[in-house]
Amino acid sequence: MKEFLKKCSLLACAMLTLGIMVLGAQSASAKTPLQKWGRLQVEGRNIVNSKGKKVQIKGVSTHGIAWFGQYVNKSAFKSMRKMGANTIRLALYSDKESGYSKKLYKTVDKGVKAATELGMYVILDWHILNHGNPKTDQKKALKFFKRFAKKYGKQKNVIYEICNEPNGDVKWERDIKPYAEKVIKKIRKYDKKNIIVVGTPTWSQDVDVVTQSPLEGDNICYTLHFYAATHKEIIQSKLDTAYEMNLPVLVTEFSICDASGSGSVDKKSGRKWMKILRKYKIGYVAWSLCNKPEAASLIKNTCTKTGNFKKSDLTVVGKFVTRQWKK
Numbered sequence: 001m002k003e004f005l006k007k008c009s010l011l012a013c014a015m016l017t018l019g020i021m022v023l024g025a026q027s028a029s030a031k032t033p034l035q036k037w038g039r040l041q042v043e044g045r046n047i048v049n050s051k052g053k054k055v056q057i058k059g060v061s062t063h064g065i066a067w068f069g070q071y072v073n074k075s076a077f078k079s080m081r082k083m084g085a086n087t088i089r090l091a092l093y094s095d096k097e098s099g100y101s102k103k104l105y106k107t108v109d110k111g112v113k114a115a116t117e118l119g120m121y122v123i124l125d126w127h128i129l130n131h132g133n134p135k136t137d138q139k140k141a142l143k144f145f146k147r148f149a150k151k152y153g154k155q156k157n158v159i160y161e162i163c164n165e166p167n168g169d170v171k172w173e174r175d176i177k178p179y180a181e182k183v184i185k186k187i188r189k190y191d192k193k194n195i196i197v198v199g200t201p202t203w204s205q206d207v208d209v210v211t212q213s214p215l216e217g218d219n220i221c222y223t224l225h226f227y228a229a230t231h232k233e234i235i236q237s238k239l240d241t242a243y244e245m246n247l248p249v250l251v252t253e254f255s256i257c258d259a260s261g262s263g264s265v266d267k268k269s270g271r272k273w274m275k276i277l278r279k280y281k282i283g284y285v286a287w288s289l290c291n292k293p294e295a296a297s298l299i300k301n302t303c304t305k306t307g308n309f310k311k312s313d314l315t316v317v318g319k320f321v322t323r324q325w326k327k
């Protein structure tokens with residue numbers, strides 16, 4: 001009997017240990033991106049986690065939140081996280097014609113809250129596009145970043161993108177750099193550490209130009225955008241130059257269709273880009289989380305849900321992007 005009891009208690013002990021191990025493994029794998037990495041920082045040409053290890057942002061951008069604000073919700077973000085995303089980009093177009101209104105700050109707040117609850121990184125994207133020169137909307141930008149840096153500057157998961165895509169008659173030294181200096185100064189009043197991403201000339205393609213005269217200060221990186229069916233070797237060689245010159249780059253917007261966001265999809269070119277980004281450990285964020293009938297949309301036009309997405313709800317581009325996230 002004694003022997004039997006001893007065996008039983010040994011067995012119970014073993015089972016308990018196993019149980020603890022299983023639970024431990026579960027909670028380890030259930031860590032959110034933020035729990036895994038902590039605050040992201042720029043070190044040399046890399047984005048690193050709080051321990052200094054190189055990490056790759058993998059994310060999805062909303063479409064303009066004036067038009068597709070319904071996708072700014074926790075359930076939508078959660079399904080993206082499940083599919084491999086660690087970052088959400090909230091795109092607020094800066095011009096009235098594209099729906100800019102201060103009322104949309106509430107949507108930004110909602111997006112930050114949802115991403116934060118999910119332990120995801122969140123990029124606040126001041127989406128200049130129609131107004132190609134960031135100086136045009138500078139006053140508004142300063143107010144925008146003041147408000148949000150003040151509100152979220154202490155959080156570890158916030159990233160600021162201060163001018164989506166400068167374009168037209170815009171020069172780095174003459175226009176973007178002085179704009180960036182002003183906006184960065186404003187953000188740094190409230191947020192000393194989080195990453196600030198700066199747009200580059202020609203729809204955020206000319207990262208090579210920036211290498212001639214980068215900005216002063218910590219935790220600043222530069223963005224390169226590409227649409228793989230349109231942008232190929234020429235833009236890739238700009239990225240090579242930036243990398244060789246130690247410029248930190250983050251791809252805050254890309255797709256594998258053409259630059260209009262529509263047209264044909266070029267997976268071969270997309271795969272080549274992904275290979276380069278993996279080699280350089282450069283993060284990337286896909287345009288866009290919505291069901292608009294255009295190639296870049298991640299969600300099928302026939303899918304009317306705004307959250308809890310399944311693989312079968314994804315477009316060709318959506319499937320491509322989520323497959324890359326898992327790599």
Ligand code: IDC
Pocket residue numbers: 098129164165203225227253259260261262287292294296
């Ligand atoms: C596109 C949208 C499209 C919208 C258009 C104008 O996909 O539905 O009508 O903007 O607002 C960018 C821009 C991004 C563009 C995207 C595709 O940052 O706003 O979105 N693109 O054209 N740069 C290169 C491509």
